[in-house]
Amino acid sequence: MLTNRQLLILQLTVDDYIQSAKPVGSRQLSKKTEAPYSPATIRNDMADLEEMGFLEKTHSSSGRVPSEKGYRFYVDHLLTERKLGREDNRQLNSIFGQQVMETEELIRKSATILSDLTNYTSILLGPDSSMQTVKRFSIVPLDHETAVAIIVMDSGQVENRVFQVPQGFTASDIEKMVNILNERLVGTPLIHLQKKLLEETKVILEHHIDQAGELYTSFKDAIAITPEERLYFGGKLNMMNQPEFNDVEKMKTFFDLIEKGISTTTIFEDMNPGVAVKIGSENNHNAMGDYSVITATYAVDEVTNGSIAIIGPKRMDYGRVITLLNLLSSDLSRELARLTINEPSSKEEK
Amino acid sequence: MLTNRQLLILQLTVDDYIQSAKPVGSRQLSKKTEAPYSPATIRNDMADLEEMGFLEKTHSSSGRVPSEKGYRFYVDHLLTERKLGREDNRQLNSIFGQQVMETEELIRKSATILSDLTNYTSILLGPDSSMQTVKRFSIVPLDHETAVAIIVMDSGQVENRVFQVPQGFTASDIEKMVNILNERLVGTPLIHLQKKLLEETKVILEHHIDQAGELYTSFKDAIAITPEERLYFGGKLNMMNQPEFNDVEKMKTFFDLIEKGISTTTIFEDMNPGVAVKIGSENNHNAMGDYSVITATYAVDEVTNGSIAIIGPKRMDYGRVITLLNLLSSDLSRELARLTINEPSSKEEK
DNA sequence: GTTAGCACTCATTAATGTCGAGTGCTAATT
DNA sequence: AATTAGCACTCGACATTAATGAGTGCTAAC
Numbered sequence: 001m002l003t004n005r006q007l008l009i010l011q012l013t014v015d016d017y018i019q020s021a022k023p024v025g026s027r028q029l030s031k032k033t034e035a036p037y038s039p040a041t042i043r044n045d046m047a048d049l050e051e052m053g054f055l056e057k058t059h060s061s062s063g064r065v066p067s068e069k070g071y072r073f074y075v076d077h078l079l080t081e082r083k084l085g086r087e088d089n090r091q092l093n094s095i096f097g098q099q100v101m102e103t104e105e106l107i108r109k110s111a112t113i114l115s116d117l118t119n120y121t122s123i124l125l126g127p128d129s130s131m132q133t134v135k136r137f138s139i140v141p142l143d144h145e146t147a148v149a150i151i152v153m154d155s156g157q158v159e160n161r162v163f164q165v166p167q168g169f170t171a172s173d174i175e176k177m178v179n180i181l182n183e184r185l186v187g188t189p190l191i192h193l194q195k196k197l198l199e200e201t202k203v204i205l206e207h208h209i210d211q212a213g214e215l216y217t218s219f220k221d222a223i224a225i226t227p228e229e230r231l232y233f234g235g236k237l238n239m240m241n242q243p244e245f246n247d248v249e250k251m252k253t254f255f256d257l258i259e260k261g262i263s264t265t266t267i268f269e270d271m272n273p274g275v276a277v278k279i280g281s282e283n284n285h286n287a288m289g290d291y292s293v294i295t296a297t298y299a300v301d302e303v304t305n306g307s308i309a310i311i312g313p314k315r316m317d318y319g320r321v322i323t324l325l326n327l328l329s330s331d332l333s334r335e336l337a338r339l340t341i342n343e344p345s346s347k348e349e350k
Numbered sequence: 351m352l353t354n355r356q357l358l359i360l361q362l363t364v365d366d367y368i369q370s371a372k373p374v375g376s377r378q379l380s381k382k383t384e385a386p387y388s389p390a391t392i393r394n395d396m397a398d399l400e401e402m403g404f405l406e407k408t409h410s411s412s413g414r415v416p417s418e419k420g421y422r423f424y425v426d427h428l429l430t431e432r433k434l435g436r437e438d439n440r441q442l443n444s445i446f447g448q449q450v451m452e453t454e455e456l457i458r459k460s461a462t463i464l465s466d467l468t469n470y471t472s473i474l475l476g477p478d479s480s481m482q483t484v485k486r487f488s489i490v491p492l493d494h495e496t497a498v499a500i501i502v503m504d505s506g507q508v509e510n511r512v513f514q515v516p517q518g519f520t521a522s523d524i525e526k527m528v529n530i531l532n533e534r535l536v537g538t539p540l541i542h543l544q545k546k547l548l549e550e551t552k553v554i555l556e557h558h559i560d561q562a563g564e565l566y567t568s569f570k571d572a573i574a575i576t577p578e579e580r581l582y583f584g585g586k587l588n589m590m591n592q593p594e595f596n597d598v599e600k601m602k603t604f605f606d607l608i609e610k611g612i613s614t615t616t617i618f619e620d621m622n623p624g625v626a627v628k629i630g631s632e633n634n635h636n637a638m639g640d641y642s643v644i645t646a647t648y649a650v651d652e653v654t655n656g657s658i659a660i661i662g663p664k665r666m667d668y669g670r671v672i673t674l675l676n677l678l679s680s681d682l683s684r685e686l687a688r689l690t691i692n693e694p695s696s697k698e699e700k
Numbered sequence: 701g702t703t704a705g706c707a708c709t710c711a712t713t714a715a716t717g718t719c720g721a722g723t724g725c726t727a728a729t730t
Numbered sequence: 731a732a733t734t735a736g737c738a739c740t741c742g743a744c745a746t747t748a749a750t751g752a753g754t755g756c757t758a759a760c
Contacts, residue, residue: 023721023722025721025722025723026721026722026723027721027722028721028722037733037734038733038734038735039722039734040733040734040735040736041732041733041734043722043723043724044724044733046723047723047724057722057723058742059722059740059741059742060722060723060740060741061721061722061723061724061739061740061741061742062721062722062723062740062741062742063721063722063723102511102512135490135492136490138488138500140485140486140502142485142504142505142506146506148502148506148508150488150500150502150508152490152498152500152510154492155492156492156496156498156512158498158500158508158510160502160508160510161452162452162506237602237605237609240598240601240602240605245598246598247598248590248595248596248597248598248601251590251598251601252587252590255587255590259587373752373753375752375753375754376753376754377752377753378752378753387702387703388702388703388704389703389753390702390703390704390705391701391702391703393753393754393755394702394755396754397754397755407753407754408711409709409710409711409753410708410709410710410753410754411708411709411710411711411752411753411754411755412709412710412711412752412753412754413752413753413754
């Protein structure tokens with residue numbers, strides 16, 4: 001078991017290292033008022049902590065650095081509640097300054113500010129669109145051959161895609177199709193759209209329009225891709241301020257990871273509500289062994305969640321980041337609840 | 351005047367420096383078969399070239415490096431036509447592989463590939479949307495308070511924005527407004543949209559709808575922002591492969607420039623057709639003194655142009671970049687002509 | 701006009717030395 | 731028994747020095 005003093009020393013060591021990025025020595029620690037012990041005493045405890053695997057040395061006569069186990073213990077047991085500065089709060093609130101804003105912009109802005117406040121990189125997973133329902137279809141012909149298909153979601157999100165109109169179809173054919181689609185599909189959650197389109201709507205279309213098959217074929221591709229989840233990265237460049245990335249090579253490795261190696265699943269594995277911390281090799285992805293990821297979820301509505309993540313070096317200011325994520329996630333939940341449709345309005349159009 | 355040999359030596363020096371990024375010495379040059387002269391001879395010529403301001407030394411006993419004047423002369427008179435490798439062509443063509451694609455995607459993809467092929471950063475200015483005309487307005491109510499306004503351009507581009515609906519307006523009010531807008535504004539070039547909206551449409555709206563002023567106020571903000579030009583950056587990170595950016599500080603400066611310091615006007619000042627090269631301080635923007643920018647234009651239709659640019663260190667492979675830009679710009683022109691509307695179709699809807 | 705030869709410059713690199721902050725261990729102190 | 735002082739030792743960081751080599755300009759020979 002750990003003595004109280006060892007706990008204190010572990011905590012101070014991690015705190016100091018997080019702040020300074022330099023190995024922490026006994027002499028240096030003993031200077032702090034929180035540790036009124038002589039360097040020798042601290043040395044002994046540090047040696048014990050090292051033996052137990054909480055600390056490591058970078059070389060035989062260097063100061064100590066937390067191990068993953070050390071960080072883990074720190075996060076689980078030693079984290080002190082962090083108060084945010086006035087400036088932090090100001091910035092956080094600034095996200096919600098303007099009145100009407102689109103979800104996407106809200107998220108993008110959050111990502112940026114989160115990164116600015118931490119100097120780590122933020123990753124936001126947009127609200128899972130698969131549960132959103134279709135509010136309205138629309139097709140606008142552009143010329144003889146092409147038209148643009150537009151889908152409006154109940155969240156106000158708009159997706160559009162240009163597609164080819166096969167020869168021989170008139171504007172009224174298309175209008176007819178749009179009407180059918182709206183009749184049949186409004187209210188369908190995106191996640192079921194594909195299936196419904198394929199199984200149900202196709203038959204009806206063929207019933208009403210000559211050669212509907214052709215038209216349908218090119219149209220369905222246009223709306224097929226829609227329900228994709230999107231990752232928003234914020235402040236990739238802020239990471240350059242971390243001493244860990246003083247080397248261009250390391251920057252490159254990191255950016256490669258961000259741009260190619262990261263998918264929704266690597267980061268947001270288990271989206272349990274609340275904050276989760278993954279340290280170094282606790283991340284499933286191989287190449288992420290040098291980074292820590294802190295994730296949180298926010299509520300979009302009763303059923304859907306979005307996720308926020310911060311990725312940074314293992315030497316991360318866990319306390320601060322966790323506090324920030326907690327705040328932002330509840331702010332986002334609140335704000336999205338405001339933006340999102342309260343209840344499908346009764347004056348819906350035919 | 352420059353002797354033939356001096357011309358040759360200048361050319362070889364610039365070529366070599368572009369390739370190696372290291373100051374070029376006389377001994378090294380004399381090894382090349384193209385320069386069958388002794389180092390001493392080359393030294394003399396180099397000294398002359400330096401006196402005339404084409405070359406510079408980084409320190410008193412170093413090899414020579416081209417000056418801006420040197421690059422300028424090289425670009426104007428010494429550039430050799432560059433053949434592209436098979437792989438280059440393959441990649442360039444791969445952009446146009448898929449059949450139907452939206453303009454934006456086409457541009458985005460071009461930006462990426464252009465940067466991959468050069469290892470510099472590419473900047474594409476999307477087709478100037480101000481000459482595009484409105485094809486269709488649409489407003490979809492989301493709930494009692496909000497609605498999303500959608501504008502479809504004749505190019506197939508779709509802009510949408512959520513806005514607040516003041517209390518007391520019914521769906522039929524909105525429908526009426528949409529009808530009026532479509533009647534009045536379809537065919538209006540974006541560039542005139544604002545004005546027409548303000549001067550003409552407002553009056554008519556007020557004539558037909560009670561309290562139209564309020565509705566109009568919140569709506570006009572929603573579509574006000576539309577006619578903005580968009581810059582697409584490609585491969586900012588590829589620049590990290592350039593030895594000029596081996597230093598994290600320099601990376602930062604560059605990224606800062608890209609993210610904040612660059613506007614449409616700094617880069618695409620004079621959009622004359624053809625390729626333009628700006629070397630170092632020839633760029634008007636102060637902070638760009640260390641970079642060279644090569645721009646080209648592509649035709650979108652008879653009236654509008656888009657622009658492509660490559661930004662890189664002054665030690666840029668001008669020949670290769672120019673060739674690539676020429677190719678891509680004509681490819682883009684061709685492809686966009688295919689995508690763009692031939693002629694407003696006659697079966698336009700009411 | 702071209703080149704060989706020579707003295708000189710300067711960035712780069714490796715070798716060396718010094719310094720400081722760190723360690724572990726033992727003995728003295730509380 | 732726990733803490734601390736003292737001491738010898740380790741090692742990275744940094745400054746200094748020396749050797750190397752690619753470069754130059756200049757003069758005299760070809």
